[in-house]
Amino acid sequence: MTLTERSRPSVDLDVRPLSGTIGAEIAGVDLSVELDDDTVAAIRRVWLERRVVFFRSQHLTTEQHERFASRFGELTPGHPVLGGVEGHPSVFEIDYSASREVYAHYGDVATRSAGLDWHTDVTFVERPPSASILNAVVIPPSGGDTMWSDQVAALAALSPSLQGYLATLTAVHDGRAAFGAQLARRDGGGEWEGEVLSSLEPVRHPVVRVHPETGERALFVNPGFTSHVEGLHPDESAMLLSFLYTHSVRPEFVVRHHWTPGDIAFWDNRVTQHSVVGDYGDARRVIQRVSLRGERPH
Numbered sequence: 617m618t619l620t621e622r623s624r625p626s627v628d629l630d631v632r633p634l635s636g637t638i639g640a641e642i643a644g645v646d647l648s649v650e651l652d653d654d655t656v657a658a659i660r661r662v663w664l665e666r667r668v669v670f671f672r673s674q675h676l677t678t679e680q681h682e683r684f685a686s687r688f689g690e691l692t693p694g695h696p697v698l699g700g701v702e703g704h705p706s707v708f709e710i711d712y713s714a715s716r717e718v719y720a721h722y723g724d725v726a727t728r729s730a731g732l733d734w735h736t737d738v739t740f741v742e743r744p745p746s747a748s749i750l751n752a753v754v755i756p757p758s759g760g761d762t763m764w765s766d767q768v769a770a771l772a773a774l775s776p777s778l779q780g781y782l783a784t785l786t787a788v789h790d791g792r793a794a795f796g797a798q799l800a801r802r803d804g805g806g807e808w809e810g811e812v813l814s815s816l817e818p819v820r821h822p823v824v825r826v827h828p829e830t831g832e833r834a835l836f837v838n839p840g841f842t843s844h845v846e847g848l849h850p851d852e853s854a855m856l857l858s859f860l861y862t863h864s865v866r867p868e869f870v871v872r873h874h875w876t877p878g879d880i881a882f883w884d885n886r887v888t889q890h891s892v893v894g895d896y897g898d899a900r901r902v903i904q905r906v907s908l909r910g911e912r913p914h
């Protein structure tokens with residue numbers, strides 16, 4: 617569905633699309649103040665259509681970041697295992713250089729303090745977040761961009777036969793390799809959906825997900841957390857996932873954001889993957905993330 621097919625927003629935003637199908641910069645909106653309903657609705661429409669939207673140099677305080685996010689949904693805990701920052705349980709601080717141990721399962725990537733490879737946030741729970749909003753706090757002098765990939769476009773580019781087959785499949789998502797050790801060490805367990813999380817049981821999600829608001833279909837597997845496809849031989853599952861991972865981040869599906877301090881990125885976690893570019897050496901990079909409660913994928 618395109619913006620023109622949806623009802624026209626009553627607020628005209630200054631929107632600059634950044635690639636073929638994904639990403640848009642929205643200018644002329646001050647996110648530090650309470651947004652009116654029409655502006656929220658207009659941002660939401662652009663966000664649904666472009667998957668990820670960027671607002672330059674907003675320099676939001678933690679409270680303003682939370683307030684902006686809460687205009688679009690219910691805030692989740694910062695992270696189901698790693699929690700939030702002191703006094704702000706919904707704000708997850710991402711500083712790969714300060715958290716080498718946390719990201720150690722990513723091997724070389726973490727030891728270079730680089731960041732995470734392609735993934736969709738928290739798909740190892742029954743109801744992964746619908747959206748996340750990043751606030752750029754400390755940005756390296758060069759490097760450390762973030763890329764997002766459009767999983768609706770990726771699915772649509774496959775042959776109808778393969779799309780049909782993928783729609784019959786279910787994949788298992790498993791957060792234990794990534795966060796099992798941290799959860800075991802966390803006193804009292806983690807928290808998600810108002811419940812204490814004492815273990816990370818693998819969960820099942822469809823390989824093709826239907827967007828609950830737009831009805832669009834998207835690929836919904838990611839190398840961060842998908843362990844295998846059910847019902848296939850392990851070799852078949854590995855081959856299929858390897859193909860999908862390569863396909864799903866082809867350049868034509870990707871937008872890349874070059875951060876400046878204070879930037880905000882707001883993405884639809886139901887139809888995207890994202891990845892940090894690990895080219896900033898030992899420079900410091902601190903980003904805060906707030907996520908919105910999501911639905912069970914179907």
Ligand code: SIN
Pocket residue numbers: 710731732737748750761762890891892903905
């Ligand atoms: C994330 O993976 O949610 C954060 C991406 C980033 O640090 O740019």
